[in-house]
Amino acid sequence: MKTRTIGIVLVVAALLASCKQDRLPNGFPDKDEFAEILSEVHLTEAIINQMRIKNRGIDSTANNYYHHVLAKFNLTQEKFDTIVNWYLAHPEIYQDVYDESIAMLSEKQAEWQREVKGIEDEMERKRKEKEARNVWKDKKNYFISLKDTFDRRIPFELNVDTIEAESYRVSAFYQFLKGSRVEKPTLEVMAFYEDSTLDTLTYKLHNTHISTKAELMIGLNKDLKILRIEGYLVKHDTMEEIRARIKDIEFVFQPKVDSLEMDSVNFESFNTELPKIE
Structure with a gap:
């Protein structure tokens, strides 16, 4: 009986120690919020990578965009790295967070692609309208x-x-x-x-x-x-x-009556397609 009691005490102690060990430090985002942060960061990194492919001189703008996303959640780069390292040290918790962030990212990607498709369609419409207004019919080059x-x-x-x-x-x-x-x-x-x-x-x-x-x-x-x-x-x-x-x-x-405003909007810089999520 005494042995059984000692065993129960040890199990409870181990569980309490585990709960204490896995408890989020003060000021850290909970799992749902951190999943949202990760999805935003992953989305931003994908956009930045596409921007760098299209324009090698875009690093300064891309970095500002990245820090803007962290600031949205009141995070500095240092604090974000600290939070990531803590979650990585607790893989079971991190796996749940990562799975949730991927699901969020899939939704964000689908929304982004719909926006890109809408912009591309608008660009093509304006291109055709502009071409119809081009009275130059000789060689273009x-x-x-x-x-x-x-x-x-x-x-x-x-x-x-x-x-x-x-x-x-x-x-x-x-x-x-x-x-x-x-x-x-x-x-x-x-x-x-x-x-x-x-x-x-x-x-x-x-x-x-x-x-x-x-x-x-x-x-x-x-x-x-x-x-x-x-x-x-x-x-x-x-x-x-x-x-x-x-x-x-x-x-x-x-x-004379023109609502096209073809040249007032620059769509060329907004032509980014996110990579597929694996």
């Missing part, structure tokens, strides 16, 4: 050299008398290659209005080996309708030697 027999200034003429537009935006990327001797290349656009007046706009091109975007807005400050647009993609002294690339030429009109 040119390579110019002295061997070319066509007018190396790349003249153009667009009849836009049937279009009800508030303004037009012409843009292209220019790159002047080795051997080019052009001193003052310009993009020149002339707008002919319904009252027979004329506007001439020029953009001084950057004479550089680096591909650089040039852009001009036409018709912004006039209520008159534009009937015709003429100009030169690269106006220069034709006696000069020129070697250049012109890429991604666009001539987009802005409707």
Whole structure:
């Protein structure tokens, strides 16, 4: 009988010691809250990894994002590491927390992917609308050299008398290659209005080996309708030697009543897809 009593006492003592040992330290999040923290951190790390793949110079922004997530739960990096180490020292508790965090992360990933899908659909819709407003129907890319027999200034003429537009935006990327001797290349656009007046706009091109975007807005400050647009993609002294690339030429009109706001929102930086959870 005495032996049995001693055995019961030892078992109870062991259980009490175990409960005391596994009790969360003061100030530590409970299992449910820590599972939420882990799911947020894992999600953030996945996003940061994708950001780094797309842009190697993003580390500073990514780290700020990571610390913002910890601050959301009133945690510093040091305190978070301490909590993780404690849970890792108690694997049975940690396993429950980890399983719960994975379930939460799956839900967050599904929600994120729905958001990404919605943004991608919106981007595609806007891209198609923008393409429909692009009145440039010639080649979108040119390579110019002295061997070319066509007018190396790349003249153009667009009849836009049937279009009800508030303004037009012409843009292209220019790159002047080795051997080019052009001193003052310009993009020149002339707008002919319904009252027979004329506007001439020029953009001084950057004479550089680096591909650089040039852009001009036409018709912004006039209520008159534009009937015709003429100009030169690269106006220069034709006696000069020129070697250049012109890429991604666009001539987009802005409707008078336009709720698209195509250029007011930048979706390109928001194009992250999370990896699958294993």
